[in-house]
Amino acid sequence: xxxxxxxxxxxxxxxxxxxxxxxxxxxxxxxxxxxxxxxxxxxxxxxxxxxxxxxxxxxxxxxxxxxxxxxxxxxxxxxxxxxxxxxxxxxxxxxxxxxxxxxxxxxxxxxxxxxxxxxxxxxxxxxxxxxxxxxxxxxxxxxxxxxxxxxxxxxxxxxxxxxxxxxxxxxxxxxxxxxxxxxxxxxxxxxxxxxxxxxxxxxxxxxxxxxxxxxxxxxxxxxxxxxxxxxxxxxxxxxxxxxxxxxxxxxxxxxxxxxxxxxxxxxxxxxxxxxxxxxxxxxxxxxxxxxxxxxxxxxxxxxxxxxxxxxxxxxxx
Amino acid sequence: xxxxxxxxxxxxxxxxxxxxxxxxxxxxxxxxxxxxxxxxxxxxxxxxxxxxxxxxxxxxxxxxxxxxxxxxxxxxxxxxxxxxxxxxxxxxxxxxxxxxxxxxxxxxxxxxxxxxxxxxxxxxxxxxxxxxxxxxxxxxxxxxxxxxxxxxxxxxxxxxxxxxxxxxxxxxxxxxxxxxxxxxxxxxxxxxxxxxxxxxxxxxxxxxxxxxxxxxxxxxxxxxxxxxxxxxxxxxxxxxxxxxxxxxxxxxxxxxxxxxxxxxxxxxxxxxxxxxxxxxxxxxxxxxxxxxxxxxxxxxxxxxxxxxxxxxxxxxxxxxxxxxxxxxxxxxxxxxxxxxxxxxxxxxxxxxxxxxxxxxxx
Numbered sequence: 001x002x003x004x005x006x007x008x009x010x011x012x013x014x015x016x017x018x019x020x021x022x023x024x025x026x027x028x029x030x031x032x033x034x035x036x037x038x039x040x041x042x043x044x045x046x047x048x049x050x051x052x053x054x055x056x057x058x059x060x061x062x063x064x065x066x067x068x069x070x071x072x073x074x075x076x077x078x079x080x081x082x083x084x085x086x087x088x089x090x091x092x093x094x095x096x097x098x099x100x101x102x103x104x105x106x107x108x109x110x111x112x113x114x115x116x117x118x119x120x121x122x123x124x125x126x127x128x129x130x131x132x133x134x135x136x137x138x139x140x141x142x143x144x145x146x147x148x149x150x151x152x153x154x155x156x157x158x159x160x161x162x163x164x165x166x167x168x169x170x171x172x173x174x175x176x177x178x179x180x181x182x183x184x185x186x187x188x189x190x191x192x193x194x195x196x197x198x199x200x201x202x203x204x205x206x207x208x209x210x211x212x213x214x215x216x217x218x219x220x221x222x223x224x225x226x227x228x229x230x231x232x233x234x235x236x237x238x239x240x241x242x243x244x245x246x247x248x249x250x251x252x253x254x255x256x257x258x259x260x261x262x263x264x265x266x267x268x269x270x271x272x273x274x275x276x277x278x279x280x281x282x283x284x285x286x287x288x289x290x291x292x293x294x295x296x297x298x299x300x301x302x303x304x305x306x307x308x309x310x311x312x313x314x315x316x317x
Numbered sequence: 318x319x320x321x322x323x324x325x326x327x328x329x330x331x332x333x334x335x336x337x338x339x340x341x342x343x344x345x346x347x348x349x350x351x352x353x354x355x356x357x358x359x360x361x362x363x364x365x366x367x368x369x370x371x372x373x374x375x376x377x378x379x380x381x382x383x384x385x386x387x388x389x390x391x392x393x394x395x396x397x398x399x400x401x402x403x404x405x406x407x408x409x410x411x412x413x414x415x416x417x418x419x420x421x422x423x424x425x426x427x428x429x430x431x432x433x434x435x436x437x438x439x440x441x442x443x444x445x446x447x448x449x450x451x452x453x454x455x456x457x458x459x460x461x462x463x464x465x466x467x468x469x470x471x472x473x474x475x476x477x478x479x480x481x482x483x484x485x486x487x488x489x490x491x492x493x494x495x496x497x498x499x500x501x502x503x504x505x506x507x508x509x510x511x512x513x514x515x516x517x518x519x520x521x522x523x524x525x526x527x528x529x530x531x532x533x534x535x536x537x538x539x540x541x542x543x544x545x546x547x548x549x550x551x552x553x554x555x556x557x558x559x560x561x562x563x564x565x566x567x568x569x570x571x572x573x574x575x576x577x578x579x580x581x582x583x584x585x586x587x588x589x590x591x592x593x594x595x596x597x598x599x600x601x602x603x604x605x606x607x608x609x610x611x612x613x614x615x616x617x618x619x620x621x622x623x624x625x626x627x628x629x630x631x632x633x634x635x636x637x638x639x640x641x642x643x644x645x646x647x648x649x650x651x652x653x654x655x656x657x658x659x660x661x662x663x664x665x666x667x668x669x670x671x672x673x674x675x676x677x678x679x
Contacts, residue, residue, distance in 0.1 A: 006459060006464075007440055007442055010405050010410065010529055013405075014529045015404050016403055016404075017561065018573055019573070020575055021576050023573070053395075053538035055449070055451065056538075083382055090447075092451050112448070116533065117533040118380055118382055118399030118531075121382055158454055160447065162448070165381055
């Protein structure tokens, strides 16, 4: 599909480079999957900074480190490494709505989430696709309850997130067309959790009144396949999809610690609930509780970053 | 955006400005800038002199999935450039005639120096609708500024010949089966310069595929002078690109890449062109007849200055090897800049070249 407003590539179409180690039949030649080195209840180190776009009302940048393969010390080539998460968020507003818009007694929140073309292993185009719209809707749900909208009638605020580097859905070594079953989009869960946290920081940077600071957290039930027997699935916080052979279910929450409220909850996968007497497998309630714990962890980093921002802003005054 | 209430007019005739500076800048921008530039020594509203640039900061290799990447910050303008390589099979190119022969064996004479342009092997795109500035909100198709920036970058990439066509070709040398009976070994290798014997029945090397570089430039924050920042990010990312070693596998009939870092290669670039943009600020907003009016040439403008000027000059210089080469001059709008001013701008650009090329070449 040629986009007439952009410079298009070759009309014949190009393909992603395929590495010979993808197709190696000898298991010794395939590099090892990165493994999770953190304990199951420890989150990754998060870097959060506000004020990256001075011309916007508020902005923030979030970075989660990538998982490193402990066995290889040499820097890998681009397409064979696993990625971390890098997000930027800008907030524009509150701005007056255009005259043609109908009267609204509260502020109108619009969210846009966009993957950069170089964000994922497979190059994404410039047009928004369904997964980005999905993320935008979830983000709007998470933020809608937090902003005190009644203070700005007839106004709109735009929250724009650009994903510079996104989590992948599975380890590339699993992806080689061996299984016809594609992985469900587990990478999007971590991305959404990061989006909620960074949007919350940017909204606070813009000085928009909120009832509390919402933080995102994600937890998952994973099963590591080690040989014949199926081991009991384990609960982990802040999962990296490429570190686990199989993710059974994952849950992401947007949580308000001050009021102990959840603004957004999204669960994917197969999971039972407490009344099921199945031994060993986690229940839906446990998974949601763990996700809330993960959100509390992000909240701590968020509050520390916002304190710095407040110091800078008040120091300037 | 806080609401400002200004104090009631003071009866004291000695009182100074009752507005803070930002309000003054918003209410009457042209006199504000003029008031800064008129006294001698003149300074701009952002306290730089007319020929002073903002300090650039460049960071490479931060993106995992890109073959090369660069993050460039010039003042408040922040740009991220990611370069991804993908493979274009020669058989997928419509009307392609198989090119054979060793490199440098006269391919250029056969008129293929425009290969990168004809086959669209370099695909730059500039994305402004990322919320980098209140005028560029997402959800809209690229507007005039984004499209014109992309086109300017595209034509500068090709006209500067910064990437040699040979860097993007993937050759295949079919094994010489004439000697099969003697040693029976079947080697599937890419080009090796050692056995360049001219036997008549030795099959020739052919180009099986090309590397296509998708150059995506995203603006995180925009505070004036997008072209300079975008071009600097492309240059820096091209220096950072590491292409894996690609070869044609005749058994599988596909192009495979080797994942060993030692076999991958960096692109070797020709020259180091640096772009420098300037605007011209005139003392009188509207032209009032002919007459000598004061004007200032401001380098590396920010958004405030760009909004007040309608004359813009961009020069692209390359001083590699000591001699200054002009790769492009663009002048849009206005009638002030003549040959003298142009010489001054090129002189300033040469200074900037030294600074930028030292930064880009590490």
